[in-house]
Structures are given as structure tokens and as C-alpha cells.
Amino acid sequence: MMNTTQSKQAREHQLPFALQDGRYVGLVEKVEFTHGGAGNQVTTISGVRYITFWDSRTKDWKEGDIVAFNAFKGVLWHNGPNVLQASNIAKFDLANAEDHRFGGLVVNRRQFDVMVAALRLLGKAMENAQNVASGADVGGATCVELNDGDVGSIMTCEGVHRGMTLEEVDAFCDELLNGPIVDWTVKVPPPKAGGSGARAAA
Structure with a gap:
């Protein structure tokens, strides 16, 4: 009999995950405010702390919401270190996650x-x-x-x-x-060190 059930992992999106347009989707867990002149915030999304800049008058999300966002590393100040930043944070409906990227699925x-x-x-x-x-x-x-x-x-x-x-x-x-989504490139592992290698045909 055919098994028509699905695993919990197949039914539920595993956060965070990437979208095909380059954005990421995750859960807003915490928002922290700093008191510097730039007025930046630190937002924790699915366990990762990002420096974020957003306008409280226009944002449509809160702690506990699923959001889509752009993530990148960049400097905040001249000669400063690269830090993780998130931008364009917006509330995201998982029911519309039709371009969930499954990564490099390898099949024979x-x-x-x-x-x-x-x-x-x-x-x-x-x-x-x-x-x-x-x-x-x-x-x-x-x-x-x-x-x-x-x-x-x-x-x-x-x-x-x-x-x-x-x-x-x-x-x-x-x-x-x-289409272009299938790559038939065959990757052959190199021979092990000390191996005899390929034998010449008789």
C-alpha cells in the first residue's frame, strides 16, 4: 500500500530558509534598542543577531512574527568591522512560500x-x-x-x-x-593516495 503520509519536517518549514530571490525567512525572537546617534536596533531572527534599521511607523511585524529579510555583512562606521545586518524586514506568510529553496538536491x-x-x-x-x-x-x-x-x-x-x-x-x-535546473556534471573523486590507479588495457 502506498504511504500517503508526510513527515513533520516535510509539513513544516524549517526556519530559517532561503527564498529564490535572495531573501531569508525567519522568526523574530527579540528586538533590542541601542542609544547611539544612529538609533540602530539589534533584531534576533531565528537565533541570529542582526544590526537592523527600521521605521516603527511603517513596519508591519513584531516579536513572534515570521518575516522575510535581506541579510548581509557590512561596516557600520568607517574602518569598523564587518557585522551581520538585516534590511527590508517584512512580515511573511508561510502559506505563500512557494519558492522555498531545497538546496542542492542530489539524485542519481x-x-x-x-x-x-x-x-x-x-x-x-x-x-x-x-x-x-x-x-x-x-x-x-x-x-x-x-x-x-x-x-x-x-x-x-x-x-x-x-x-x-x-x-x-x-x-x-x-x-x-x-530545462537548466538539472546538472548532469559527473564529479569523479580523485584516487586515494598510494592507490594503484587505473590499469592499462591489455
């Missing part, structure tokens, strides 16, 4: 081909569901709809986000096959 060719085959089967099952909704007879073929309590609920992380349409699934599959 067999795993990749299984992923593509599964996406094609998913697309066919979604198409079957659309045909059934239109009154067609699909002869008992598998159907998948978003938030159907089965595979379709995995597609939305149990309602955390909107999932993907049939057209988006097909486009994603085509991108995997033809």
Missing part, C-alpha cells in the same frame, strides 16, 4: 527517471479526475484531485499551499527534462 539517474515517471503518472491521474468531473467514463482509472485526502493532499502539504495544476505539473516535468 535511476532516481531522476522515477521522479519523471511519477510526475507523468500524476499528470495522467489529474487529467482523469478532470475528465470524470466533465462526465466522462475513465473506466476505474486512478484519479487525483488537490486536497482529496490522499495523494492530492500531499500535493498541497495538507493545505499549507495551493499545490500545482495539471498544466503546472506538466510544465515542471518538461523543465526537469529540458
Whole structure:
């Protein structure tokens, strides 16, 4: 029987994480105020203390909120040390985190081909569901709809986000096959020191 449940890690975003536009997402844990002439603040976001500059009249977040922000290292004063800073802090809705970067996911060719085959089967099952909704007879073929309590609920992380349409699934599959997001570069580890190396063909 297919396992249609998800782990806690798959259901919940692990903070902090990066967005594809270069921003980070984290939890505001603490705000400290300094008394210098610049009036800067120190904001702790997901365990990291940042020097921050924000206007209390326009900010839309508070301690305990999830925020998106730009993070960088830079000097505050002439010849001063590089310090971690955060800017453009704004409240962030995790339900809209559709560009969550999963990092360098590494799969072998067999795993990749299984992923593509599964996406094609998913697309066919979604198409079957659309045909059934239109009154067609699909002869008992598998159907998948978003938030159907089965595979379709995995597609939305149990309602955390909107999932993907049939057209988006097909486009994603085509991108995997033809797009720039797949790197087939093979990295061969160097031979171990003292090894015999490759033998010449007889």
C-alpha cells in the first residue's frame, strides 16, 4: 500500500530558509534598542543577531512574527568591522512560500527517471479526475484531485499551499527534462593516495 503520509519536517518549514530571490525567512525572537546617534536596533531572527534599521511607523511585524529579510555583512562606521545586518524586514506568510529553496538536491539517474515517471503518472491521474468531473467514463482509472485526502493532499502539504495544476505539473516535468535546473556534471573523486590507479588495457 502506498504511504500517503508526510513527515513533520516535510509539513513544516524549517526556519530559517532561503527564498529564490535572495531573501531569508525567519522568526523574530527579540528586538533590542541601542542609544547611539544612529538609533540602530539589534533584531534576533531565528537565533541570529542582526544590526537592523527600521521605521516603527511603517513596519508591519513584531516579536513572534515570521518575516522575510535581506541579510548581509557590512561596516557600520568607517574602518569598523564587518557585522551581520538585516534590511527590508517584512512580515511573511508561510502559506505563500512557494519558492522555498531545497538546496542542492542530489539524485542519481535511476532516481531522476522515477521522479519523471511519477510526475507523468500524476499528470495522467489529474487529467482523469478532470475528465470524470466533465462526465466522462475513465473506466476505474486512478484519479487525483488537490486536497482529496490522499495523494492530492500531499500535493498541497495538507493545505499549507495551493499545490500545482495539471498544466503546472506538466510544465515542471518538461523543465526537469529540458530545462537548466538539472546538472548532469559527473564529479569523479580523485584516487586515494598510494592507490594503484587505473590499469592499462591489455
